[in-house]
Amino acid sequence: MHKTHRKPLQKLATACTFAAATLAIANISPVNADETCQSPYMAKIVGQEDFIYVWTLGVEGLGDEQDKLVTVDVNPKSPHYGKVVASLSVGGRNEAHHSGFTDDRQYLWAGGLDTNKLFVFDVHSDPAKPKLVKTIGDFVAKSGGVVGPHTTYALPGRMVITGLSNNKDHGGRTGIVEYTNSGDYIATHWTPTDGDLQGANKTGNYADGYGYDLRVLPRRNLMLTSSFTGWSNYMMDFGKMLQDPEAMKRFGNTVVQWDLHSKQPKKIFDVPGAPLEIRCAWGENHNYCFTSTALTSKIWLIYEDKDGAWQAKAVADIGDPKQIPLPVDISIASDDKTLWVNTFMDGKTRAFDISDPFSPKQVYEHKIGAQVNMVSSSWDGKRVYFTSSLLANWDKKGADNEQFLKAYNWDGKQLSQQFSIDFTKEKLGRAHQMVFGAYSLYSQNQPPAQQNLVAAKP
Structure with a gap:
């Protein structure tokens, strides 16, 4: 990490109170709901989402202590609304982190950052009760040494996985790994570094080879990756890491532009301070994506200029960067007018008006809990969901270690809470990442009242 970022991080250590961060489907239904961060190749949900699948970290001494996929009923018309309807343990604690569907949305892939296992769940046979159908245990060997499977993202007939x-x-040098939907290894694409730019244009000071998230804009043949930190940091106690000057140098400062079809890296942008989630605009003429930097608390715009070249620009602050609120997850609205930004340290979510992507304006903020990590918004923009856990060794301690799934309605002006599930009280573990499920995707399994709803790909 660049030396100019050390002082804010030292302030963060002092501040810590804990030891340990288009698509139209069918017009039959009046509401089209889905996570707005999903792959554009993926089938969309028709109607109200029925379930949220929460990928959850096991906690020593709590319940069965294992990582698990927790299924929550989120349809207000259901008698089980706001309740856990299934919980499937996968064996051991793997540092459960992110999950993503295949393009046909029949299977959910979920990764473990510590053990490097990939768990594949059947979510179409019975959406209310997913089944674990495959565990991939040779990810590191097959990929040629990639560790820490993070984003599992759908391309046609295959899954791409960032390390x-x-x-x-065990540092931040890593790559992108491709698998078939059936779980067969295809290829590894290493992120460019100063020592091996692979033909990419280094536009600034960094070519660190780090990785984190991945998103695509197929109409522009664009794939973007962001950067975070390696195993030696994300598995370290948060407080200890903050006090380790060498550890604090080991954070990513780049976003890489790739050719989507060839997987050739094209351009490396300086985006200082650990750019995390990437969210791309949905409008057919909106050629831009956003990311946020965890350590420097800024919103960055990655955009195509008038000459057809891609550029990166910091466009807004998130809260008070001097206080290091630690931005984590972001979610873009399907109309490209609102960007939700969660900040872990103060437990808040903020809504930014991004009608002008070059000048985001904060229009709302709300405290979700003592800590908050992930945010997912429905396709119609009326529902927003939040979970709490960042990493097992980075979550807050004591009473501030709140673990939850919370559901809110959004009327365009304020959030109103609909339900909250205490994952610690229910002995489920640390609630991390979530994705949506619906009966309407799989007509053979729908309740009679929903048999007239069908799903279609974009």
Whole structure:
């Protein structure tokens, strides 16, 4: 990490009170609901989402202590609304982190950052009760040394998986790994570094080779990756890491532009301070994506200029950067007018008006809990969901270690809470990432009242 970022991080250590961060489907239904961060290749949900699948970290001494996929009923018309209807443990604690559907949305892939296992769930046979159908245990060997499977993202007939680390030094050098939908390894694409730019244009000071998230804009043949930190940092106690000057140098400062079809890296942008989630605009003429930097508390715009070249620009602050609120997850509205930004340290979500993507304006903020991490918004923009856990060793301690799924309605002006599930009280573990499910995707499994709803790909 660049030396100019050390002082804010030292302030963060002092501040810590804990030891340990288009698509139209069918017009039969009046509401089209889905996570707005999903792959554009993916089938969309018709109607109200029925379930949220929460990928959850096991906690020693709590319940069965294992990572699990927790299914919550989120349809207000259901007698089980706001209740856990299934919980499927996968064996051990793997540092459960992110999950993503295949393009046909029949299977959900979920990764473990510590053990490097990939768990594949059947979510179409019975959406209310997913089944674990495959565990991939040779990810590191097959990929040639990639460690820390993070984003599992759908392309046609295949899954692309970003890594966070490698098995040589457990640092941030990593790559992108491709699999078929059936779980067969295809290829590894290493992120460019100063020592091996792979033909990419280095536009600034950094070519660190780090990885984190991945998103695509197929109409522009664009794939973007962001950067975070390696195994030696994300598995370290948060408080200890903050006090380790060498550890604090080991954070990513780049976003990489790739050719989507060839997987060739094209351009490396300086985006200082650990750019995390990437969210791309949905409008057919909106050629831009957003990311936020965890350590420097800024919103960045990655955009195509008038000459057809891609650029990166910091466009807004998130809260008071001097206080290091630690931005984590972001969610873009389907109309490209609102960007939700969660900040872990103060437990808040903020809504930014992004009608002008070059000048985001904060229009709302709300405290969700003592800590908050992930945010997912429905396709119609009326529902927003939040979970709490960042990493097992980075979550807050004591009473501030709140673990929850919370559901809110959004009327364009304020959030109103609909339900909250205490994952600690229910002995489920640490609630991390969530994705949506619906009967309407799989007509053979729908309740009679929903048999007239069908799903269609974009």
